[in-house]
Amino acid sequence: MTTTAPQTRSDTLPDHLRAPLWQNWGKTTECRPAYFFQPAHVDDLYRILAYAAEKRRKIRLVTSGHSWSALVPTDSILISMNHFDQVTMDLSDSAQPRVVIGVGATVRAVNDVLEKHGFALPLNVVLESVRFGGLIATGSHGSGWHNATLSDLVHAIDLISATGELHHFEQGIHSDEVMNAVRLNLGMFGIMLQVTLNIQKSWHVRAQDRRVPIPEVLNNLEELVCTHDNLDLFWWPFTDRMWVKSWQRTDAPITAKPRASALDRWSAALTSRMYREALRLAHHVPTLTPLICRTMFLATPSVRDQVVQLVEAIHYRRSIEVATMGCVEVAFKINAGFANVKDAIQTVFERTKAYAARHHHPFNVTMNVRFIDHSQCLLSPAYGEGHTCYIEILSRTYQKDWFTFSGEIGAEWLKLPQARPHWAKEYRHIPGVTEHLKRTFGENITRFNKVKQALGLDPDNLFVNDLLGEVFL
Numbered sequence: 098m099t100t101t102a103p104q105t106r107s108d109t110l111p112d113h114l115r116a117p118l119w120q121n122w123g124k125t126t127e128c129r130p131a132y133f134f135q136p137a138h139v140d141d142l143y144r145i146l147a148y149a150a151e152k153r154r155k156i157r158l159v160t161s162g163h164s165w166s167a168l169v170p171t172d173s174i175l176i177s178m179n180h181f182d183q184v185t186m187d188l189s190d191s192a193q194p195r196v197v198i199g200v201g202a203t204v205r206a207v208n209d210v211l212e213k214h215g216f217a218l219p220l221n222v223v224l225e226s227v228r229f230g231g232l233i234a235t236g237s238h239g240s241g242w243h244n245a246t247l248s249d250l251v252h253a254i255d256l257i258s259a260t261g262e263l264h265h266f267e268q269g270i271h272s273d274e275v276m277n278a279v280r281l282n283l284g285m286f287g288i289m290l291q292v293t294l295n296i297q298k299s300w301h302v303r304a305q306d307r308r309v310p311i312p313e314v315l316n317n318l319e320e321l322v323c324t325h326d327n328l329d330l331f332w333w334p335f336t337d338r339m340w341v342k343s344w345q346r347t348d349a350p351i352t353a354k355p356r357a358s359a360l361d362r363w364s365a366a367l368t369s370r371m372y373r374e375a376l377r378l379a380h381h382v383p384t385l386t387p388l389i390c391r392t393m394f395l396a397t398p399s400v401r402d403q404v405v406q407l408v409e410a411i412h413y414r415r416s417i418e419v420a421t422m423g424c425v426e427v428a429f430k431i432n433a434g435f436a437n438v439k440d441a442i443q444t445v446f447e448r449t450k451a452y453a454a455r456h457h458h459p460f461n462v463t464m465n466v467r468f469i470d471h472s473q474c475l476l477s478p479a480y481g482e483g484h485t486c487y488i489e490i491l492s493r494t495y496q497k498d499w500f501t502f503s504g505e506i507g508a509e510w511l512k513l514p515q516a517r518p519h520w521a522k523e524y525r526h527i528p529g530v531t532e533h534l535k536r537t538f539g540e541n542i543t544r545f546n547k548v549k550q551a552l553g554l555d556p557d558n559l560f561v562n563d564l565l566g567e568v569f570l
């Protein structure tokens with residue numbers, strides 16, 4: 098199918114009349130929008146939309162600004178949705194409880210409401226400060242062999258299209274094709290107001306954190322992953338062990354409540370600040386990286402055995418946003434015996450060693466490997482049959498050689514079966530990535546654009562910015 102080129106004006110306002118500089122959390126992307134609005138009421142949104150339509154100005158939305166890629170930037174109109182933060186329970190269907198979340202609500206605010214009623218989301222990102230508009234728009238994921246992504250939990254979405262119409266999309270009323278396009282739309286279907294997510298009664302889990310020698314992890318990887326509800330791996334560069342985090346449903350009574358513990362909060366805040374300073378040192382004296390990484394690994398909460406509420410297990414680290422980092426993450430389909438997962442991990446070991454041999458230390462935080470089921474959302478990197486591995490590397494923002502190092506690793510990872518980058522992470526610097534995205538999402542991009550066109554949501558592509566235009570127009 099063909100899509101029309103945007104017939105919109107580029108904003109030529111001089112700098113002194115523009116809104117202040119907007120930067121994302123990781124300081125990896127920024128823009129000077131002509132206008133920055135922080136509406137508190139739906140009527141304000143209609144007014145902004147009418148103005149944008151009349152002047153043919155482009156629009157992007159933002160919530161917490163934690164995405165690393167340039168999904169948010171625009172030189173035209175930027176709208177913060179943080180005031181739309183109401184959270185209410187929907188227990189009208191006794192067979193399927195739900196929560197209705199304003200897009201500006203943080204993970205923490207939603208968890209607080211759910212906990213009060215004894216419910217939980219079965220999966221989530223670790224960070225509690227991000228907001229649901231961004232999480233759903235980008236198809237963010239947690240982990241768990243039987244879990245998909247947050248977008249897959251969406252039962253309904255309310256949004257206002259570019260033409261100023263209020264749409265309510267709901268599973269069971271709209272087709273699967275429509276729902277699986279709307280659930281993960283990267284902000285291209287208009288302004289999302291609220292999302293309704295399927296939830297479950299909360300349960301207890303036995304959460305274990307262990308430091309396990311690398312050969313032991315790799316030799317038993319398939320068994321480790323498949324015999325736990327949830328299993329994540331972390332590797333701190335230059336260490337010979339991995340942090341193996343797992344949890345399993347249990348009827349045993351609670352032994353810890355870290356989210357309610359002031360001591361836990363203070364110690365997380367303190368270690369995160371120490372970590373930030375250690376990374377600053379690694380930035381200025383890169384040869385200290387091996388020592389710093391080994392020390393920081395020992396400071397992680399990687400030796401524990403507790404029975405906790407599910408929400409405690411999911412949000413096991415607090416204050417991780419204190420030190421700004423860069424991040425590259427790729428999803429791919431796991432093959433027999435997890436051979437390709439081991440290859441993906443080995444790539445990081447080998448490149449780290451090769452760079453260190455030349456006294457280069459671009460990678461200084463961690464490699465994280467997570468395992469999930471597949472996603473139904475057309476634009477999810479986890480789309481398609483088969484379990485998915487999400488692998489990521491993180492390093493202090495703008496560490497020297499980071500872009501070369503992570504670009505090389507990203508390119509290797511993208512050779513794996515159905516591999517695709519996470520839309521919200523850094524990916525634009527991976528060689529050939531735009532062509533790769535067009536090729537690997539291929540038919541799904543056509544299906545996504547077809548749903549958008551058939552529903553008449555954004556005929557002039559007002560909501561498509563430069564980054565998305567490269568792939569979708």
Ligand SMILES: Cc1cc2nc3c(=O)[nH]c(=O)nc-3n(C[C@H](O)[C@H](O)[C@H](O)COP(=O)(O)OP(=O)(O)OC[C@H]3O[C@@H](n4cnc5c(N)ncnc54)[C@H](O)[C@@H]3O)c2cc1C
Nearest residue numbers: 158160161162163164168228230231234237238284289521
């Ligand atoms: C420290 C850290 C840890 C992270 N951990 C994980 C993780 O475990 N798993 C994972 O998958 N990701 C993770 N991420 C990525 C994160 O989940 C995504 O970047 C998510 O989008 C962040 O939400 P946000 O509110 O900051 O979104 P923003 O960056 O503000 O926005 C993201 C996108 O959503 C669009 N959008 C936002 N609101 C609306 C709306 N109302 N209508 C239409 N479009 C909208 C924006 O236009 C933009 O395209 C992590 C990020 C950080 C910084």
